[in-house]
Amino acid sequence: MFAAVMxxxxxxxxxxxxxxxxxxxxxxxxxxxxxxxxxxxxxWITGVVFVAVLLFxxxxxxxxxxxxxxxxxxxxxxxxxxxxxxxVTGVGVAAMLTPGLFVWDRFINVPAEATEAEIVGQQWQWxxxxxxxxxxxxxxxxxxITTENPIGxxxxxxxxxxxxxxxxxxxxxxxxxPIKALLRSVDVLHNFYVPEFRAKMDLVPGMVTYFWLTPTxxxxxxxxxxELCGVGHPMMRGQVVVEEAVAYQDxxxxxxxxxxxxxxxxxxxxxxxxxx
Amino acid sequence: MTEIPLGPGGMSADVEDVELYHPHSWITKxxxxxxxxxxxxxxxxxxxxxxxxxxxxxWLMRLQLGFxxxxxxIDADRYYQLITMHGMMxxxxxxxALFLGGFGNYLIPLMVGARDMVFPYVxxxxxxxxFLAVLILVASFFAPGGPTGAGWTLYPPxxxxxxxxxxxxxxxxxxxxxxxxxxxxxxxxxxxxxxxxQGRARGMTLMRMPLTVWGIFTASVMALxxxxxxxxxxxxxxxxxxLGTSFFMPTLYSMGxxxxxxxxxxxxxxxxxxxxxxxxxxxxxxxxxxxxxxxISVHARxxxxxxxxxxxxxxxxxxxxxxxxxxxxxxxxxxxxxGFFFATTTLIIAIPTxxxxxxxxxxxxxxxxxxxxxxxxxxAFIVTFVNGGLTGxxxxxxxxxxxxxxxxxxxxxxxxxxxxxxxxxIFGAIYHWYPKVTGRLLDETLGKIxxxxxxxxAYAIFFPMHYLGLMGVPRRYHEMLExxxxxxxxxxxxxxxxxxxxxxGAAQFMFVFNLAWSLFRGREADGNPWGAASLExxxxxxxxxxxxxxxxxxxxxxxxxxxNVPGAARDFIPQxxxxxAVVAMQGHSP
Numbered sequence: 001m002f003a004a005v006m007x008x009x010x011x012x013x014x015x016x017x018x019x020x021x022x023x024x025x026x027x028x029x030x031x032x033x034x035x036x037x038x039x040x041x042x043x044w045i046t047g048v049v050f051v052a053v054l055l056f057x058x059x060x061x062x063x064x065x066x067x068x069x070x071x072x073x074x075x076x077x078x079x080x081x082x083x084x085x086x087x088v089t090g091v092g093v094a095a096m097l098t099p100g101l102f103v104w105d106r107f108i109n110v111p112a113e114a115t116e117a118e119i120v121g122q123q124w125q126w127x128x129x130x131x132x133x134x135x136x137x138x139x140x141x142x143x144x145i146t147t148e149n150p151i152g153x154x155x156x157x158x159x160x161x162x163x164x165x166x167x168x169x170x171x172x173x174x175x176x177x178p179i180k181a182l183l184r185s186v187d188v189l190h191n192f193y194v195p196e197f198r199a200k201m202d203l204v205p206g207m208v209t210y211f212w213l214t215p216t217x218x219x220x221x222x223x224x225x226x227e228l229c230g231v232g233h234p235m236m237r238g239q240v241v242v243e244e245a246v247a248y249q250d251x252x253x254x255x256x257x258x259x260x261x262x263x264x265x266x267x268x269x270x271x272x273x274x275x276x
Numbered sequence: 277m278t279e280i281p282l283g284p285g286g287m288s289a290d291v292e293d294v295e296l297y298h299p300h301s302w303i304t305k306x307x308x309x310x311x312x313x314x315x316x317x318x319x320x321x322x323x324x325x326x327x328x329x330x331x332x333x334x335w336l337m338r339l340q341l342g343f344x345x346x347x348x349x350i351d352a353d354r355y356y357q358l359i360t361m362h363g364m365m366x367x368x369x370x371x372x373a374l375f376l377g378g379f380g381n382y383l384i385p386l387m388v389g390a391r392d393m394v395f396p397y398v399x400x401x402x403x404x405x406x407f408l409a410v411l412i413l414v415a416s417f418f419a420p421g422g423p424t425g426a427g428w429t430l431y432p433p434x435x436x437x438x439x440x441x442x443x444x445x446x447x448x449x450x451x452x453x454x455x456x457x458x459x460x461x462x463x464x465x466x467x468x469x470x471x472x473x474q475g476r477a478r479g480m481t482l483m484r485m486p487l488t489v490w491g492i493f494t495a496s497v498m499a500l501x502x503x504x505x506x507x508x509x510x511x512x513x514x515x516x517x518x519l520g521t522s523f524f525m526p527t528l529y530s531m532g533x534x535x536x537x538x539x540x541x542x543x544x545x546x547x548x549x550x551x552x553x554x555x556x557x558x559x560x561x562x563x564x565x566x567x568x569x570x571x572i573s574v575h576a577r578x579x580x581x582x583x584x585x586x587x588x589x590x591x592x593x594x595x596x597x598x599x600x601x602x603x604x605x606x607x608x609x610x611x612x613x614x615g616f617f618f619a620t621t622t623l624i625i626a627i628p629t630x631x632x633x634x635x636x637x638x639x640x641x642x643x644x645x646x647x648x649x650x651x652x653x654x655x656a657f658i659v660t661f662v663n664g665g666l667t668g669x670x671x672x673x674x675x676x677x678x679x680x681x682x683x684x685x686x687x688x689x690x691x692x693x694x695x696x697x698x699x700x701x702i703f704g705a706i707y708h709w710y711p712k713v714t715g716r717l718l719d720e721t722l723g724k725i726x727x728x729x730x731x732x733x734a735y736a737i738f739f740p741m742h743y744l745g746l747m748g749v750p751r752r753y754h755e756m757l758e759x760x761x762x763x764x765x766x767x768x769x770x771x772x773x774x775x776x777x778x779x780x781g782a783a784q785f786m787f788v789f790n791l792a793w794s795l796f797r798g799r800e801a802d803g804n805p806w807g808a809a810s811l812e813x814x815x816x817x818x819x820x821x822x823x824x825x826x827x828x829x830x831x832x833x834x835x836x837x838x839x840n841v842p843g844a845a846r847d848f849i850p851q852x853x854x855x856x857a858v859v860a861m862q863g864h865s866p
Contacts, residue, residue, distance in 0.1 A: 003647055003655065006732070010659060014739060023743040023769065025679070026761055038676050046666035053637060053662050057655065060640035064576070065647065071847075072578035072644040072840040081638075082582050082631070089630040093669075097623045100673040101616055107675055108612035123439050123531070145529040152529070183609070187530040188434035189542060191607065191682055195748025195761045198679040202609045204542055205433060206526025209609030222760045226682040226750040228427045230439030231352040234753035 004062035011054035015047065029196035029221060029242065031178075031214040034103040036198065042096050049092070107199070110212040114178035117171070120151045121183070121190035121203040124232030126223055127151050128171040130252065132162025142186050142205065152186065164255040170220075170239040174248040178214045191227035194240055202227050215242040296392055296823055308404070310396035311822045312381045315403045317713070319377030322407060323370050328788070329414070330365040331781050333358045342774025344755035353441040355754035356425030360442075361417075363428030364450065367556065368457060369410055371698055375563035376461070376499065377406060379705060380468045380492045382713070386812035387489050389477025389830045389852075391823045393467045402467065405460030412453040419445035427752060429553070432524040432545050436517040438531050448517060451510040458503045458510075468496040477811070479832035483587065484851070486810045486836040487580060490587055491566020494594040495559045501598070502555035509548035516540070546608055550601035557694050558597040562590055564701040565632055568654045570836070571704050572636055574808045575651035576643030577847055579837035582635040589628035596625045606677045615674040622672035626665070633662055644840065644847075648806075649723035653704030656731040657697050663735075664693025667742060682752075685745025688738045696734045703730070703787065710791075711805050715818050716798030722790045726783055733780035737773050744769060809848045810836040833858065 118129035138160015185203035193200040223238035299305035416423035425441035512523040525537035803818040830852040838849040
């Protein structure tokens with residue numbers, strides 16, 4: 001009896017906690033509401049299954065508890081019931097997977113009008129690079145990094161001459177404009193994570209990864225590092241400021257361009273590892 | 277289930293016995309033992325010891341998370357060392373070793389009606405190599421710089437670079453220990469597989485084996501296929517660390533200088549690691565599935581529902597688990613088109629898994645449920661496994677994983693599904709088989725107190741933890757620090773979790789006490805105290821001596837689940853009880 005009651009308590013307690021506790025995701029600030037919707041679908045389907053299984057167990061534990069005269073039934077199989085349950089499960093799984101895959105398709109296909117912004121991670125800080133008036137980011141590689149060229153711009157690439165490099169400060173983004181974030185790390189794995197944006201992606205040394213989003217509301221959001229990157233991992237924070245186009249342009253105009261001497265010789269290193 | 281395999285002339289022939297190596301001294305009987313049952317106890321005791329260390333480590337990390345800054349000796353370095361060692365110890369050195377080395381060794385020969393494992397000497401070596409791996413791992417606590425703090429996933433480049441604790445000695449000892457462990461496991465694993473395939477008693481067809489054996493057998497096959505990937509990864513990373521190769525190391529600029537690495541791929545390690553790591557989840561889960569099926573059936577006095585489907589589900593899960601590994605890497609930067617494939621395979625695996633859950637609860641339905649301690653643990657397993665399995669549907673569904681990946685949601689999920697759930701099965705199994713191993717029952721009152729604290733406490737730790745992740749709290753933060761993202765009340769949740777963890781941890785020492793106390797003072801049990809049908813309960817002596825069966829190896833006439841068969845005299849029929857027709861024939865034969 002006690003066990004059956006506790007099973008009911010666990011089932012209903014979990015549901016109450018879900019609905020009554022103050023702990024929930026922060027309000028969304030990007031176009032990825034689809035992700036939230038898919039999570040909610042998943043919560044409903046899995047929640048119903050969880051409660052159903054627990055209540056059924058509670059019923060069995062109470063109804064079929066050992067008492068004098070209670071005899072268990074002998075029924076090795078019930079093919080019809082087993083197949084029926086299998087098919088219902090398959091339908092439930094498909095109901096979660098299908099929307100998930102459609103949203104994933106959107107997630108990985110960047111709209112053509114998205115502007116690029118580079119995010120560079122190193123232990124334990126964030127740097128950013130935005131294209132200049134030419135709209136193009138110059139190439140870069142870890143092998144070009146020196147104290148004067150901290151994120152490794154290619155000194156011979158004319159596209160990079162007008163790039164805006166932001167170090168140790170906020171990243172500004174215009175609201176309502178799709179951004180393709182190009183992610184690069186110079187040392188270890190990091191992960192660019194702004195909970196309000198929902199999207200996140202690892203920064204992997206030796207390659208460039210990406211994701212895209214459209215900020216949907218203005219405000220200041222915190223960047224967290226979400227991939228263990230050494231002892232400074234929790235301290236690796238940054239800020240994203242999403243603002244109206246005019247304010248964004250003002251900010252952009254105030255940023256300095258890096259000045260790199262053309263003859264800046266890069267250390268001879270692995271030539272086949274051009275990262276971009 | 278009704279066909280009767282008979283020997284020539286309608287007789288159940290005795291199988292010719294192979295002479296076992298019998299120990300001549302205390303050392304060969306209890307230390308360098310070749311009896312699978314002694315090896316099982318050696319494995320179990322060492323694994324439980326490692327488990328207690330891992331428990332203390334988890335206490336320390338929870339103290340830091342609940343009360344950051346209060347315990348000055350737990351700094352960031354120390355915290356990362358705690359989580360790394362806790363994770364690796366639990367996954368590999370406790371759960372894998374206990375299920376396969378412990379339960380596998382004890383139960384396979386007894387359940388299939390063998391006298392011992394087929395390669396007893398290799399079996400002995402397996403344990404001692406495992407013990408060596410444990411010593412190497414524990415030695416890293418005393419090495420200069422301490423154990424590695426790279427996280428249990430040991431991702432390079434971070435694992436072998438400055439900025440990560442234990443990057444000098446700790447990581448090397450960790451990798452060497454894993455390599456040694458895999459060598460030891462391979463010797464044991466071959467034994468388990470060959471014994472199941474070749475060592476079964478007459479009449480013990482594959483489809484009459486208890487699900488425990490099916491689970492351990494399938495897990496052993498999987499482990500033999502999965503561990504080599506980790507082996508290779510560990511060897512390559514050792515080379516990167518010690519010889520300066522660049523398997524996993526691209527051009528790097530670390531701590532203000534260009535390093536001499538170039539051309540390697542950090543993602544390659546992740547693929548190798550998870551090619552092992554995901555099957556590993558099921559290497560732990562399948563034995564638990566098998567064992568819990570048997571616990572439920574015995575204590576509900578009812579045949580396991582849908583046995584054949586259960587067997588095929590185990591095999592299907594085992595096979596599918598080799599094509600889902602990259603669901604751990606959705607946000608790793610791998611080719612994003614992999615997401616479609618791995619999300620689909622991952623969610624498909626939910627179907628055989630769900631079938632298993634249905635069949636467990638349908639075994640309860642119309643049963644005669646005895647709520648003894650093993651059964652309580654089995655029921656709690658279903659609750660936590662269903663909970664953790666369902667949150668797996670969030671994380672497996674690629675786009676849903678994006679916001680949740682690397683958050684506390686993941687920590688809560690995998691602890692529920694492959695931490696709490698299998699450990700509840702281990703407890704249930706120990707309460708269940710302890711009388712066979714020792715001849716005495718564990719104390720039932722202590723057992724029930726232990727159960728309720730552990731089950732409700734563990735649920736209170738990990739259920740709310742999902743919501744920390746939903747709020748956006750990343751995992752592997754030694755403290756949450758101030759944040760504009762999550763509210764200050766999140767910290768109160770952390771304090772609550774810490775208090776629950778301290779209580780649950782303390783309750784485990786009650787279990788350890790029960791193990792020791794009952795060995796001498798426990799109620800004496802006969803050979804089959806639960807009235808179970810499977811072979812291990814039918815040994816002539818309890819505890820069974822070396823060789824298990826006395827003069828005659830049993831002959832098997834039925835499956836392991838004949839409970840409350842209509843018309844039967846007792847509420848169970850042992851697997852080796854001949855049907856009336858055979859008894860009649862044997863009566864007439866000379």
